[in-house]
Amino acid sequence: MRIVQISDAHIFTDIQYGKLLGLNTAVSFEAVLQLVESNTKSPDLIILTGDLSQDETSPAYQHIAKSCERFKCPIYWIPGNHDNPALMYQIFNKTQLKDEKAILLGNWLFILLNSHYPKHVDGLLAKTEFFHLQHYLSLHPKQHTMVFLHHPPVSVGSKWVDNLALKNAKELFNITDKHPQIKAIVCGHVHQEFHTTRKNVHIYTTPSTCIQFKSNSQNFKLDKLNPGYRWFDLNANGTFNTGIERLINFDNTVDFTSKGY
Numbered sequence: 001m002r003i004v005q006i007s008d009a010h011i012f013t014d015i016q017y018g019k020l021l022g023l024n025t026a027v028s029f030e031a032v033l034q035l036v037e038s039n040t041k042s043p044d045l046i047i048l049t050g051d052l053s054q055d056e057t058s059p060a061y062q063h064i065a066k067s068c069e070r071f072k073c074p075i076y077w078i079p080g081n082h083d084n085p086a087l088m089y090q091i092f093n094k095t096q097l098k099d100e101k102a103i104l105l106g107n108w109l110f111i112l113l114n115s116h117y118p119k120h121v122d123g124l125l126a127k128t129e130f131f132h133l134q135h136y137l138s139l140h141p142k143q144h145t146m147v148f149l150h151h152p153p154v155s156v157g158s159k160w161v162d163n164l165a166l167k168n169a170k171e172l173f174n175i176t177d178k179h180p181q182i183k184a185i186v187c188g189h190v191h192q193e194f195h196t197t198r199k200n201v202h203i204y205t206t207p208s209t210c211i212q213f214k215s216n217s218q219n220f221k222l223d224k225l226n227p228g229y230r231w232f233d234l235n236a237n238g239t240f241n242t243g244i245e246r247l248i249n250f251d252n253t254v255d256f257t258s259k260g261y
Helices: 026-038 058-070 086-093 127-139 169-176
Strands: 001-006 045-049 076-078 100-103 107-113 144-149 182-187 194-198 201-205 229-232 240-246
Touching: 001 026, 026 058, 026 229, 045 107, 045 182, 058 086, 076 107, 107 127, 127 169, 182 229
Parallel strands: 001 045, 045 076, 107 144, 144 182, 182 201
Antiparallel strands: 001 229, 100 107, 194 201, 229 240
16 A cells, blocks of 8 residues: 655645745645656555645635545545644535544554644644544554654754654653554654654654755754655555655745745
């Protein structure tokens, strides 16, 4: 099975003129979706891992849903710190984009957690999220499992980004450490490719579909890498491969002198 992760689109209400640090985010989002569509392996599942809108508006979410109509596979979403979860549900629930907490596909289980922390940039998992996590892990102990959330529970090596990560990662690991069926924890938020392992569990982040943050940078800094997405090819025995695909020959109009956004 092929799973595709798309993250951090930051779409504006005005898709024609809405730009983030000089980049039209709707244009780059469309280009990344075309890249997914052009791949010889079609996705069996797509997961959108948050910060889908920059300004938390209905037109932005409607544009995202409309753009995703090209895909025939199931598509699920979780919110990020820039999102409005209630509005996302209101808009997306009328489309093919769904917000299920757990998805069973073949020998695999995907658990989606909401780390949106209202009025904060960093993330926090509510008690209900831990309940859902524990419930589905206990319900499906033999399913190979991947956990998705917006905010990473580990340091990615950039001080300014790490200050905005998941606040209660310890509580998350108190649960995941007890369930060896978990193969990976997959996040967005950091606008960069990252991988580490913790107690045999792989932890990944993925590029944004718009601006990219410079890896291992202590202060805010942009990278000249192009937008992209992450894919996973999953095997029935619990093994998997993963990789990053980025746009090629993309007219990157980002203002690389920016000190923040």
